[in-house]
Amino acid sequence: MSKVTTTESKSEAVRKDGHTITVDLDKCISAGPCSIAAPLTFLLRDSDGKAIISDPDGDTLDAVMEAARSCPVLAIIIKDKTGKQLFP
Numbered sequence: 001m002s003k004v005t006t007t008e009s010k011s012e013a014v015r016k017d018g019h020t021i022t023v024d025l026d027k028c029i030s031a032g033p034c035s036i037a038a039p040l041t042f043l044l045r046d047s048d049g050k051a052i053i054s055d056p057d058g059d060t061l062d063a064v065m066e067a068a069r070s071c072p073v074l075a076i077i078i079k080d081k082t083g084k085q086l087f088p
């Protein structure tokens with residue numbers, strides 16, 4: 001499984017396909033739709049309901065992109081393997 005780094009302000013991991021997923025935990029308002037769109041990638045932590053990455057390869061890239069699009073505060077950032085930001 002890919003390594004996930006979670007700090008106070010973000011949860012970040014690189015997928016096997018090279019895409020980087022970042023959740024901005026300062027922005028996250030614990031709304032939850034990300035964990036419905038990509039349930040194996042995002043986990044709402046017990047302490048405050050914010051989304052942390054549990055397994056960056058748990059869902060397809062399409063599902064992860066859908067999760068990012070579903071976030072009401074655009075807290076999920078997706079970059080491709082060259083570092084180009086795909087969303088938002």
Ligand code: SF4
Pocket residue numbers: 023027028029030031032033034035049050051070071072073074075076
């Ligand atoms: S959808 Fe956005 S605000 Fe809601 S839990 Fe996921 S990252 Fe946080």
